Amino acid sequence: MTDQEILAGLAEIIxxxxxxxxxEVTPExxxxxxxxxxxxxxVEIAVAAQDKFGVEIxxxxxxxxxxxxxxxxxxxxxx
Amino acid sequence: MSNIDQVSVxxxxxxxxxxxxxxxxxxWSAMLAGRSGVQRLSEDWARSLPVRIAAxxxxxxxxxxxxxxxxxxxxxxxxxxxxxxxAWADAGEPAIDPWRLGVAVTSGIGGIGSTLAAYDxxxxxxxxxxxxxxxxxxxxxxxxxxxxxEFGARAGAHALxxxxxxxxxxxxxxxxxxxxxxxxxxxxxxxxxxxMPLNIGAFAVMRAMSTRNDEPERASRxxxxxxxxxVLGEGAGxxxxxxxxxxxxxxxxxxxxxxxxxxxxxxxxxxHPAPDGAGVRHAVSAALASxxxxxxxxxxxxxxxxxxxxxxxxxxxxxAAAFGDAAxxxxxxxxxxxxxxxxxxxxxxxxxxxxxxxxxxxAPPTINxxxxxxxxxxxxxxxxTPLAARDDGPMAVLNNAFGFGGANVxxxxxxxxxxxxxxxxxxxxxxxxxxxxxxxxxxxxxAGSAVSPIGN
Numbered sequence: 001m002t003d004q005e006i007l008a009g010l011a012e013i014i015x016x017x018x019x020x021x022x023x024e025v026t027p028e029x030x031x032x033x034x035x036x037x038x039x040x041x042x043v044e045i046a047v048a049a050q051d052k053f054g055v056e057i058x059x060x061x062x063x064x065x066x067x068x069x070x071x072x073x074x075x076x077x078x079x
Numbered sequence: 080m081s082n083i084d085q086v087s088v089x090x091x092x093x094x095x096x097x098x099x100x101x102x103x104x105x106x107w108s109a110m111l112a113g114r115s116g117v118q119r120l121s122e123d124w125a126r127s128l129p130v131r132i133a134a135x136x137x138x139x140x141x142x143x144x145x146x147x148x149x150x151x152x153x154x155x156x157x158x159x160x161x162x163x164x165x166a167w168a169d170a171g172e173p174a175i176d177p178w179r180l181g182v183a184v185t186s187g188i189g190g191i192g193s194t195l196a197a198y199d200x201x202x203x204x205x206x207x208x209x210x211x212x213x214x215x216x217x218x219x220x221x222x223x224x225x226x227x228x229e230f231g232a233r234a235g236a237h238a239l240x241x242x243x244x245x246x247x248x249x250x251x252x253x254x255x256x257x258x259x260x261x262x263x264x265x266x267x268x269x270x271x272x273x274x275m276p277l278n279i280g281a282f283a284v285m286r287a288m289s290t291r292n293d294e295p296e297r298a299s300r301x302x303x304x305x306x307x308x309x310v311l312g313e314g315a316g317x318x319x320x321x322x323x324x325x326x327x328x329x330x331x332x333x334x335x336x337x338x339x340x341x342x343x344x345x346x347x348x349x350x351h352p353a354p355d356g357a358g359v360r361h362a363v364s365a366a367l368a369s370x371x372x373x374x375x376x377x378x379x380x381x382x383x384x385x386x387x388x389x390x391x392x393x394x395x396x397x398x399a400a401a402f403g404d405a406a407x408x409x410x411x412x413x414x415x416x417x418x419x420x421x422x423x424x425x426x427x428x429x430x431x432x433x434x435x436x437x438x439x440x441x442a443p444p445t446i447n448x449x450x451x452x453x454x455x456x457x458x459x460x461x462x463x464t465p466l467a468a469r470d471d472g473p474m475a476v477l478n479n480a481f482g483f484g485g486a487n488v489x490x491x492x493x494x495x496x497x498x499x500x501x502x503x504x505x506x507x508x509x510x511x512x513x514x515x516x517x518x519x520x521x522x523x524x525x526a527g528s529a530v531s532p533i534g535n
Contacts, residue, residue: 019147040211047207 006072013048027069055079088257089326090334092170092319094162095431098312098418101138107435110443111463115296117310124276130288132295133274134312134419151212153190154272158315159222163266170319181234181262182223183253185245187423188273189219222270234262242482245269247426251340253320263325268427270315300447301384301413302391302455309385312419316427335434335492341365345485352390356397362487363401370491374405375470379442381433383479384413385420392454399456408469412460416446426480433478440466
């Protein structure tokens, strides 16, 4: 899976869960500061990402994933 | 005991989503027209239950809330927020210091739909697939929390719970918040969304519900000899309550004075009403005293009467006892004949109905009253009925709400004093002019209103 495909899949998840339009989900965006996504929604996003990409994101990793690019990198490295 | 030395509290906004309409105007006009909101349940799960009818909300609250926010809120919370938005807009969106704005919006059960869905997810897919919003969706104070966020209310967001008296108790608590100086404006009411197989099964096994499945619109029939239990409804009602001084300073339209509340507990049985009705009588008398009212000022009572064989007669007898010589001429209605029983939402939407009855001087009917129970010694409106003052004081109405656990609440609303900023746009299709009062034999003739043959 390319980074572009992961980004597109992640944007779809974020739109579904947090209502952020897909075109606003760009690599440099910070989940909390830019996309206004709280920790409860991040949990939901992580579980949805696991289902979509087959990559589990443990809690200790999740807290370090601050930006969209962080998640793309994590999924890319662990898939 | 009078409220003369207390802060006067007024009603400046109304909001509702009910089985009769998605807002106050549509609900009120359907009530005056005597329309039933009860329907057959078409879901597969209903087939295995003895009760296959209910009164669903007439509008989908999720549409108004929006997809993303709606998935974080239980249906009961969504309905509470819809009603709160309407009430707030109706009050003219008062400018208020956030620390002086409170919320008292509750539910009898809380987010039971979310609870059951989360339990299914837990068993079928494991804990990680449960929504992280499950706890705030199931807690009974979730609605109060969401409403406080929506309007920036920081004087407190409360959710007293007393089963089917909850919505009325919340309004009583809100009156106290303003009277005691904790807040100037409070959004108050109740909500419920419990049309679920578990709830229907649990009430049905108590033999509390109507099984008139073949005649949904005729199933809820308070005070009628043929009543066989309540019909479950869903929805929410919210009032904007405000100190009279705050309302006057901003020139707000005033529907009514929220003049007082009376409470009692039966201390008798966890689910059955005490047969002597002493608790209900005490609550009604306490509401009159709290409001500084003479019984003859009260022109209308929106009764709790849910259409159960036991409860309706106990309430009617307690009303008659509390009013004494002034009982004949009080027009009693049970709007549950049309909306079904909204549990924790009941006291709130019925307060909306009682306030509009006072404001529009028209009592809504009790439909399906074909054969008045011999044990009901008060006059029941069977058609939209004009209300007129019975003495030289301001007119008043009561709303009763009772709950399992023995909770009894009675709320008193009085027409605003002349010269207050009361203005008037009529809500809904008021004033049909038709009179229909089913009078009990022993009070017929003494009635202030014309007594027509029973039935509608």
